[in-house]
Amino acid sequence: MSVFAKYHVKAQEFDPPLDWEGLFGRSGPLVVELGFGSGEFLIQNAIEHPSTNFVGFETSLTCMVKLQKSLSRLGMNNVRAVLSDGKFGLKELFRDKTVDAVYVNFPCPWPKEAHRNRRLYSKTFVDTLASVLKDQGSFHLTTDVQWYLKDTASLLIESECFSVKMSEALNKNVVSTRYEKKWLSRGKVIYTLMAVKIKSASIKRITWEDKEMPHVHLKNVCEDKVKALRDKVFHEDQESVFVVKNVYSNVDEFLLRVISSDNGFQQCYFVLIQKRGKSYIVKIDPSTIPYRTPTVKKSVFKIAEVIQS
Template structure:
């Protein structure tokens, strides 16, 4: 296997303009189907192979899963699949334009059954708001699960939302293409549930990312070593969340700060560098890291400059 199988990955953090232009990415204007949490990629690849006139995007949080799926795509010679690594709740909101997705498929997600984990469930209110924008009018969300109470909960949430129409839950449904676990559970006789939800009314949403290509640099005349030490492990608020500086690395050329910014559903870890020039210090994003250029990340640069300047 060569690195050529890596060509199926999309890294939206590197795009100068968001939301993405899917027609440009695929080189055509075909309908787009998104699978969230594709695991090993068996279902996604089989769907793409069977539906060559449809473009597929898989979203996963696991780098290992993405690598395995890319090898499957490469071996099948498919050109109608792309993969993205990250949190689907954030990605569908920020990198997909209004009414750009025809269908969203979620196969057997973790239901997060404990009450304290309720906000980790994917179909919370802000994700329903995202679907009301990113799904085409008349487009579908399809959820398959082996947890009956979870299917009922999702049905209840969407039934109360006038932007969607909900079909009855189908118990022990049959699909021509199945996930790996679905095949296993069918052999075990385990119950499974399918719910289809149609979007009937569109609604625009406010996006977090604006001017993705603009990342401010800050310049200061003098730097206080004492003030720099004092911000390590300090948490400070930004306009859209909070940032904490976790570690400092230093050599003769530069200072590197390991930073974490939390904004609503997005948590990013990245590095900020402080470089000594002839008569000033330059504070900027380290070029080896590629966070989304969110308001919180941009503001972190400015606040660090203010905190360490003399």
């Protein structure tokens, strides 16, 4: 087992929501950072608050490895990291009223209108915060983009679930990250927001029900139909789509590389079509374990439906 294994939580391998106390081996306040980057903020806060459990989310494998090396070198035990989209992880992996604080430092603002859906803030994100944060729990945002801060504040205020306070600082470190130092060196103003939860909201999780990963048994499979799946797009509904990017074949089996999207949350995985005796099985290949979202499950059933002869 890698010395870094204890820090990396492979959340797809657990039934949601996760037992964070079990993963840390202790109880304690729970703090989450979305997009930890190089990990400076996460590590510094974990050092300063050894009795607090910290969970960081990041989509960059390079950043994940760098964080794990730093945590191992420092001998730290109160940090866990998840290689996943933070918005999805916050919504799906935590129970209601279990998180003490959520931090986001210098997120990409995605300024173009065409990229609006990629921005962190949305009504769904605000509702997620109002669900998973404890009463009087807090959300902290630090950015160098004023309009981004104001737009986020507006959504938080409109929800009536938060008390919001904003401030700005010039030539002063707020969170001491690499990006902050870079922007301050260029004379930029750093804007901060703190929102304290005053009312809860309810949200629907998409991975909490029917947690079994599907598989389908078929008597016969049409090989031509399997090969024809390459680059085929399936629109299941407005929020659900998947595409078969590649089809690989071997003796008595096919491997399909699939990319799915559940309301913008994308995953890449393989679907295995394998001959077993006189029949076939269609299932998620164990080399890739995606989150058990509705679209992932639909992709298995739809592929099986299309290829049977």
